[in-house]
Amino acid sequence: MSGPLVTVIVPAYNAARFIEDAVRSALDQTYANCEIIVVDDGSTDDTRGRVAAFGPRVTLIEQANAGPSAARNTGIRRSRGAYVAFLDADDVWLPNKVARAVETLDQDPGTDVVYDWWSFIDEGGHARPQVCAPAHEGDVLEPLLMGCFLRPSVVTIRRTCLDQTGLFDPALSWAEDYDLFLRIALAGHRFRPVPEALTRARLTDASLTSNPAKHAAYQRRVLDRVFDGAALPARLRAPAFREAAYQTLLVNTAMYCLWRGQLEDARALLLEGVRLRPVSLTRPGFYIGLAMRTLPAGHQTWQELTGAADAVTAKLAELLRSLFATPALPREIAHEQRIAWSALWTALALMHASRRRWPRAAACLGRSLLDHPLTAPTALGRGAIGNWKAVRATLRM
Numbered sequence: 001m002s003g004p005l006v007t008v009i010v011p012a013y014n015a016a017r018f019i020e021d022a023v024r025s026a027l028d029q030t031y032a033n034c035e036i037i038v039v040d041d042g043s044t045d046d047t048r049g050r051v052a053a054f055g056p057r058v059t060l061i062e063q064a065n066a067g068p069s070a071a072r073n074t075g076i077r078r079s080r081g082a083y084v085a086f087l088d089a090d091d092v093w094l095p096n097k098v099a100r101a102v103e104t105l106d107q108d109p110g111t112d113v114v115y116d117w118w119s120f121i122d123e124g125g126h127a128r129p130q131v132c133a134p135a136h137e138g139d140v141l142e143p144l145l146m147g148c149f150l151r152p153s154v155v156t157i158r159r160t161c162l163d164q165t166g167l168f169d170p171a172l173s174w175a176e177d178y179d180l181f182l183r184i185a186l187a188g189h190r191f192r193p194v195p196e197a198l199t200r201a202r203l204t205d206a207s208l209t210s211n212p213a214k215h216a217a218y219q220r221r222v223l224d225r226v227f228d229g230a231a232l233p234a235r236l237r238a239p240a241f242r243e244a245a246y247q248t249l250l251v252n253t254a255m256y257c258l259w260r261g262q263l264e265d266a267r268a269l270l271l272e273g274v275r276l277r278p279v280s281l282t283r284p285g286f287y288i289g290l291a292m293r294t295l296p297a298g299h300q301t302w303q304e305l306t307g308a309a310d311a312v313t314a315k316l317a318e319l320l321r322s323l324f325a326t327p328a329l330p331r332e333i334a335h336e337q338r339i340a341w342s343a344l345w346t347a348l349a350l351m352h353a354s355r356r357r358w359p360r361a362a363a364c365l366g367r368s369l370l371d372h373p374l375t376a377p378t379a380l381g382r383g384a385i386g387n388w389k390a391v392r393a394t395l396r397m
Helices: 019-027 047-052 068-078 097-107 141-145 159-165 176-186 212-227 239-259 263-276 278-282 284-292 302-307 309-324 337-354 358-371 375-382 388-394
Strands: 006-012 034-041 058-063 083-086 113-121 127-132 155-158 191-202
Touching (some): 006 019, 006 097, 019 034, 019 047, 058 068, 083 159, 097 113, 097 155, 097 191, 127 302, 141 212, 141 239, 155 159, 176 212, 263 278, 263 309, 278 284, 278 337, 284 309, 284 337, 284 375, 302 337, 309 337, 337 358, 337 375, 358 375
Parallel strands (some): 006 083, 034 058, 113 191
Antiparallel strands (some): 083 155, 113 155
């Protein structure tokens, strides 16, 4: 072949601890027609030396520190491949990751972005139980506006797509990947999943932001660009959809703050989110979603959630008490207090019942009925003849 078909771009900043694992996983791909470019973004540790040890199989580019967007853009500009794949310096790929992406793109000329599923590993490389398996396909703008279901290490993009839509925005310190994915979707490019967990995302202290509220501010800035822009399709301009998108961002960030023990930030963000759609407080499924997000990344599974139901109960009850104790609480939210508590206890009853903890389930159900007699029967009625999968789907998990 005359040149590499796939360019793998690895931005690296002080990544000496994990860069060898990442590069080795790229070199060990079953698909061999690749070039690997590592862009060292002004590291002060031994990142460069560890990459240089791989020799000519890896192209090392050095630049002054300018952030991940600029590093990825440097790699894109130096790339020769028809397809571009990104690999964060602390993540790793399974050996057939690139082969499956190339196969999908080759077989479907109408698709410009493919993405695989991913699981999590800790700093020592040990697997965590959660697998992220989004299935959005084709025009993904609507689900993408409801939350970024992708990460850089899982996507492979046609270079022509990047030429048309532009590269990463270096002005964004965070959410630069979300911005790029939205611009690609907004331009009408189509996405397709590879339904296999081929990426291992490493959970490190560096990968977990200590300032989730600031991170959310960048995500909101990205959403503002889309919702305020002229290119947004008319079908997505309804105020209710915009409110739902912003609420999702705010509530997810609130739960991240709660997980980090930042109760006041969590309360403020949750309040801002539910003000957009106060009716959310009355839905048991809303609290199941909150409960899932009280768990750390890598552990957000139904089994882990129900296994930690007591701890989850304490956290959500503390958050809800804090919310309704807010001074000058808007009337439309204060009005929902009894139904909100009933919905929370209904959700917790379902969680306990799924593990056959009948006494605790009955206690939660009793508290739900005391707070508001109709909430639990209505939710259970939606669940259809006791099928747990149907119950969870109906509760909008």
